[in-house]
Amino acid sequence: MTDALHPFDTLTPDFIIDAIEANGYLCDGSMLALNSYENRVYQVGIEGELPLIAKFYRPGRWSDQQIQEEHDFCYELVEQELPVVAPLRDGAGNSLLRCDGFRFALYPRRGGRAPEFDNFDNLLVMGRFLGRLHAIGARRPFQHRPELDSRSYGHDSVELLLRDFIPAELRPAYETLARDLLVRIDELMAQPLDLLRVHGDCHVGNVLWRDDTPNFVDFDDSRMAPAVQDIWMLLSGDRLEQTRQLAEVVDGYNEFCDFQPRELRLVEALRTLRIMHYSAWIARRWEDPAFPKAFTWFNTPRYWSEHILELREQFAALNEPPLLLM
Template sequence: MHHAPPDLSFGDLTPEFMLDALEAAGLRADGRMLQLNSFENRVLLAHLEDPHDGCNVGIAKFYRPGRWSDAQILEEHGFAAELAAAEVPVAAPWTLTGGATLCHHQGQRLAVTPRQGGRGPELEDPEVLRWIGRLLARLHGVGRARPFAERLTWASAAPAQAARDWLIGHDAIPPEIAPGWDDAARRCIAAIQAAFDSLPDLRLTRLHGDCHPGNILWTPDRGPHFVDLDDAVMGPVVQDLWMLLPGPIHASDASRLQLNAVLDGYEQIAEFDDRELRLIEPLRTMRMIHHSAWLARRWGDPAFPLAFPWFGTSNYWLDQVAKLREQLEAMKPKDAPPTMARDEDIVNFDGDGFS
């Protein structure tokens, strides 16, 4: 496998550099820092000598150089500020030196949000899922106020096509497996595009974009709140719903029941276009192809081989071929749009019907 060239873009992020960057941003840290789990960016918890906006602990994010433009980052920050103003619980960046939310320091870009504690949500609890559904409906209500001008749009197979082109163009797949993977990927991309083409009047909204359970924190008194809008995009609202599920809805009763509970909460606040359910498996497939390319692109970062030692092996790519072929079956057009027997399922979900 031919990997991406070495990525030394975070090589200067020593503790001393990060302390200096925080001070340049107008925040004096007391030296107590803890690096947090993040692969795309470098994120650390920093204790401050003087509170900022009443908080003495901040979460500092150093953005990976070259991934987003300043305009794209600032558009993300603006969306977070709109959500906070609408009292949608989200970790919005602080205003730093010069009145900006994005600070530049010796080639690195930095944003800081207040620390917001919490734990992962109990997704087996239907009331938790309904609460998350209501919160997502409020987030999307703010998202509909205006479109993104700078950030990406997930409303076609273009992200999957770009990921496929990069992997094939960079010989990232073992040569004995590449033809089989490419055949499956091309067929999946065609199926993804066909699914979007079947909804020509699809409504696009500003989204969280990466709304998996790890990006939702729960506290008993406040319920759920969102963190990490780094992947905010334009797209169909179902993109922010399907990643909460434990698996495909066609293959898992648990997934179907959990989706019903999320939708029950969502529709207490906003309408949901049931036709978007057709896009769950295309979006899942697109994320699979995109994730493989993301890992390959980042392989020069020393953190990636340590965290993903299985990536790039023949077994990994053979497994991907098998999964993409499974997704082709899952994406086959049905005779009628998906329907959800919601009331009955939700009754079962609350009782003995869920395990």
């Protein structure tokens, strides 16, 4: 790589085609960059066959063992007939491929549309498939992939933002609020939790709805976490709407795996950690040229003011009673 600060600069079309053709495919020259920033993902045309999805991993983020563990989890789910888009293996059985210092994986293209989570029937179906996924995820722990915890998602994020990004005039307000939030989150996360292998980032963009079935993609953030991590992102609206949505998801979930209602106390804590982590994620990647282009609104006084307001709303939510099952 020519520039350690911008490792993806060498991912030219010719490089991508050479990497894929070295694995036995003949590219037809068509290529589409997909909406991915942490890694680089492309749809690449293949002569006489359906296109492939090529995912080039960000150097330094995951170890080989952590990536392989993600792949193996996907294969385990597919073997149990879960609708998961798993990476393809080469003739030697390898799914983690290499080309000139880059690690990448190839996936079949799976069509589908965005799920409608305001449809209660869809939520029931999602609950069933998540119950099946978690029943398998609970069989054994990850050995190499991390846990979702308040240290990495919360404390580390706040420390980074305070050190390098929060404007001086907003620093006292942010620091006081963030510390109060983390005290409350630490209290909630310190209580006994049942951790299992989860998708980790189960939002609408990582589910393709096809033939009344949710197809799960992008297990890049898969880790050990409480089951509710894959459930809370399906919920939206006011408290009553979320309660009704939750009832549908859990009804389907309980057909295959027992949901623990005590985990509902974690919903707003996990939401707050995601907000903190998201801002810190953009900050950590700010030297990647793709980020300033894609997130032009980031790191402005207005952004940080709105971020602080969002965290204040979360502080209020953390002090409300948790959602209850109907």
